[in-house]
Amino acid sequence: MGNREDVPYVGRLIESEVTMRILAALAIASLLPAALPAAEGDEFFERKVRPVLAGRCQSCHGAEKQFAALRLDGRESILKGGLNGPAAVPGQPEASLLIRAVKHLGPKMPMGEKLPEAEIAVLEEWVRSGLFWPAGGKPAAAGFYEKLLKEHWSYQPVRRVEPPAGKAAHPVDRFLDLKRGAAGLSMAAPAERRVLARRAAYVVTGLPPDPALLERFLNDRGPRAYESYVDSLLASPRYGERWARHWMDVVRYAETYGYEWNYEIQGAWRYRDYLIRAFNLDVPYNQFVREHVAGDLLGKPRIVDGRNESVLATAFYRMGEMGHDNCNQFREIRTDVVDNQIDTLTKAFQGATVSCARCHDHKIDPIPTEDYYALYGILNSSRPVARTLETGATAPAGLAEMKTAIRQELASAWLAGTAQLGAELKAALAEQKDAAEAAGLARGLDPLRVQLWSKLLGREKLDLADPLAVFAHSAEEYGKEGAARERFNREKFVTAADFTQGVPAGWSAEGLGLQAGPARTGDFAVATEGRGAVEGIFQAGLFTNLVTDRWNGSVRSPLLASNKKFVSLQVMGGKFAARRVIVDHCVIGEDYDLIDTPRLRWEKVSTKDAAKFPVYLELNTRTDNPRFPDRPGRLKKNLDGSSRSHFGVTRVVYHDEDVAPKESLGHLEALVGTPTPEQFQRMVERAIRAWGAGTATAADVTWLNWLLENGVVVNSRNLTPALRGLTDRYRAAEAGLAEPTVVAGMGDFDPGADHPIFLAGSAVNPGPAAPRHFLTLMPAKLKAVGPQGSGRRELAEAMASEENPLTARVMVNRIWHHVFGRGIVASTDDFGRNGAAPSHPELLDYLATEFVREGWSTKAMVRRLVTSAAFRQGSSAEAAARAKDPGNALLHHYPVRRLEAEAVRDTLLAVSGRLDETLYGPSVQPHRGEPQEHRRLFQGPLDGNGRRSIYVKITRMEGPRFLEIFDFPSPLQTRGNRDVTNVPPQALAMLNDPFVMDQAAVWAKGLTARKDDAVDARIGRMFLGGLGRPATEAELRNWGALALDFAKRHGAKDVLGSERVWADLAHTLFNLKEFLYLR
């Protein structure tokens, strides 16, 4: 048990903690009528009392039965009592019938066995302490929340505070000096310039100072030397990388959903790039908030390089963990996702712990359960969908003309091939009756063509819609069947959507492939690979591949009605396009099928879940499918890396019977009766000609598809040299088209709906609906949410408002936390009553006010803080100051801190010379002990290709190992305030990790490449590069001796030329605390 002598101290500490809690509890208790404080009383009741009452008493004295006219399921009914009078007297167990009964002092209850002593004691304690009952779902008497709203500091408006009088030039220092001075303490002496330069570089950019910049600063003796150094740091793109990473902790950034199969969060890394750009551009924080909360709904989104930057921010909602199973079976998959979204949204921007109110009213803060479900309703009224960021797709000039030329060339090639069609068909028809006559007729014709027609005519059970059926059926039959089909279709189906004219209300189409609107009848797709000339000739409707099958598309239905059993879609498509049923917004659920059909066909979906859940249909190209690539084994070859995929949809119908609409016979009208092969040929030629001229009707398209499907005309781009040339040119142009940018985001597609309160947090126990609104603790004017839409737009404005008491305070506190190592409010994510009280409340309000005044500029705030004297002081604490303020809340020195995980790794790369300063782009897989490809945990390079840590992929289930050793947080919840631990794996990593050894070797290679060095000079350079300062005389001596020692051990004669010697010196330097710690 370690050192025994310390145990008493531990005891004292724990004791004092308990005392403090009791005192705190008593403070709350004074506000309440019942004797027990709300939180404690409620917990005691729920954990101990309710189970006894429910399990032992209420089956006879409850809602169903009331023996002796007694109910024991409410405080009022207990006080009122039954036939034998009141069941309990608060505070007096001995006078309470209930207690006497369970103790068998008089009436013996419950029937049968006596209650265990422990349960009797619970009831006794409960009556003695005042018969606490969580009245009406409220944990406390009315007025408790109101009182908190009036009293708790963070719910009050931000005050306009003038800096106090004082000697300090910097207003921030005047606040700090005042408090420090009052405690009889003073600041530490100013930090040395080199120390300050290193500190500022890490705080602002997360990297050691650039040597040239450092040199310039050291040589600049002007009065504003430091300020201009800070400005250079702020102007560096490294600033955005550093502060984006801070924010990523707040929004639990990850790139996979975790759980069992680690599906990819679509385009997650683009959100990381968004953050880097936003911090570097210094996007006003209120705009940043708006974009996060409702970037998809802004009237004027920010457009960067033709992409909607604002929508991209909504990806933050999607970063949480998520299971892949179906939500109709496992409801908690959805409820946990929303819980995590509410938690992140409210902690990140408001420092509020709203998710505590999931099961009951918040015990500590004025956050009723209604607030939780009000937000639940808002989030559940939006859909988590794939967003396409391009604001407009422009097919390169000439593509449309090329397409027209291909169509014309193809049509004329096909016409050339159908010139003898009538004769061929005639011969084939004759063959069915008279072989000799047939032989005569076939003379001079292509025997293969005649054979083809014979084969087609010989098919069993031709549907009447097949053109060749006209030779076997009478006009009367056609008339009857046509009418029957029409009636069948009319009676059995209700149209849900008809895409021939566009996108009907309630439906939506998104993606580059759908931006041009619906295809006109006869529009077509040029085949982008293989021998074919076309990928399809289309009826009017939505088709994603009119330009290229690398362009994406999603078609989404409104929420499905449940009054019909089925919904059927007329679709076609291929290359991993999918038809998905999204139940309760579980977007990576199991329920989806590939659309894999070259011609339109009806596909049916059951609406059975729509009565119970929000359910909608989604058609996706593979890029848009959040389940793609699917897990190994579920889809074959889905890791081919291609983005080609396409689908089309023309109509959607609801129906009750398990049947599909029948194909109309209209395209055969001109033929039925007494058809001749010549007439047939004219029909074919008419269809081809019309298509070639761009005037095809729906009937013509039906004909063309029949011709293609049956090989009457050939889908080959090699039909003529001209066609080959045209399609070559088209494919070359198509290859140059940019891929769409698709990101997991949010969208509003449905009318907003209030959500029921789940009683006790249980989804199977829905209560009354909670009207959508913002938090009760907000000023009245920020609470309202309109009835239209989800309400996220209003939420965004309320959060971005100057009148919001929390938004600016929470953010300036986050900035302060990163600059000084600890927030003015130490609990960065909790500004509620459980959180820490601000050490300098006036300063916090002053900063919040200035933040807003300076246009919500994060950069200006960082600049303001790092130019304060408090930031520029030294890091040595006076003993007296330490004794008085051990936590350094008064900032009597600048705290010594270990570098964060990313800074450790990035510094190793920077010092060794391996750092790749490329901004943005897809992430690099982390280096792993063992890759597990079935969980999408792929192996990455040992040094991450030299990229900064922010570009290392964050995969759930197993994060970047090297970073995790240094407290890199698990991406599950908001973590504005990381742990800072000091554990052996950190020291072991610096001593032995292959990455550290590798960087030592890289540095050594660079050092030994300089042939003209002396040992001293090189050691000096190492100190400058690694520690930001020159080596002292003594250090030069010691490290020189160490170099010789290493050389001897390695048997190296040429000390300067031995990479091993310098790698060992580099490794030694990496292990210095001075290297790992910032002072």
Place this chain on the structure above:
Amino acid sequence: MKISRRELLRTASTGFGYLAFESMLAGAPHFAPKAKNVIFCFMPGGVGHMDSFDPKPKLAELDGKAAVLESYVAGPKRKWLKSPWAFKQFGQAGLPVSEIFPHIASVADELTVIRSMKSEFPLHARANIFLHTGRNFGGFPSLGSWVNYGLGSSNKNLPGYLLLNHGDNPPGGLENFSNGFLPATHQAMGVRAAGVPVDNIVPAGADLQGAKMAAVREQDQQFLAATAGADAVEAAIANFEMAYRMQSLAPDVLNLDRESEATKKLYGLDAANPHKKAYGLQCLRARRLVEAGVRFVEITPPNLYGGNNGTWDQHDKLREGHETNAMVTDQAVTALIKDLKSRGLLKDTLVIWAGEFGRTPDTGNGDGRDHHPFGFTIWMAGGGAKAGLIYGATDEIGNHAVENVMTVHDLHATVLHLLGLDHAKLTYRFGGRDVTLPDVHGQVVRALIG
């Protein structure tokens, strides 16, 4: 102002040397403990309770008949499936044990068998995380972390929570063994069976390390002085020394050279099957680690079928799968109990054998069973648990736990109780509330305590 231990760790004032400071890590039990350490033999995937410790003769009668079962896997084509294995009774309590566990049967009198376990989730990842953390999603501390947070480590040179695995973690991944929001000192450190057991434990360039250490020590003292003895720097220096020592100590604890041939044989280290040998190695290491004062050791079995579901997950090939998994683990788990007992360690060490759920009494394909959280069997041994006890029961087909139903939260409360910890008082403030392992649930099951 309330000061948590964690806060104290961050900001410990002057006057504490690192060691005194570190001893603050040592918690104290709430009351006299029965057990000091835990070895958790996790059996991921779901062992069929009716195939292991909860025989259901009724299933032999019903075998092959259409199954009517209210379950998430209910379907028209399902049939009852009898256990392919015979049961015999063992020990004074007459504990029925399936023939696939001949070794465990021999220590029947040491076991506390709970045949009325109930979980809430029929999915591996959720159920695994639930069994470990009392929650069905990640981000919360695991039982082993809570135990270390509550009791502290009694060996300052070794982490208090070790995970003996085979380089592969069950569904739910590292979240099963996470410290959650507890300080990172309470996270599990992985020790692999094959190859280098602990990351970075093998000195890189061992012959030069002494010289490097000497230079670092001198330089660090200067830095410490330059920061006027900053606690963070002082603690980092001490940590560096501990890590340096761990490089030799950890391999020493894991080194089996000083174990007798008889002991190695007891654990099956002479087995021809590499999986059985690897699992035996981890069980023997577990004993050595507990001996060295490590609070909580978890052992996972080798993943024999390479899936992402847990090695016992026999939706098909039940016979082959269960027999092979039993063959791999049976002898070593038994050896652990025998060895602990013969060294007088069993009374202080609670051994837990449990999976995340059981398996269905019916089958969809005639060849396997599916996930079954409504009633299943686990057992404990030593550590103050009542030996030779059969507790609770499922109904006659093994569908629902019907007698003395024990939830995962109850299990957690009971394990903490055996360690002298009150589950309701072992709290950590996070996200605005005092969080406990079983949340607002959980009852200590006193009948299980010896």
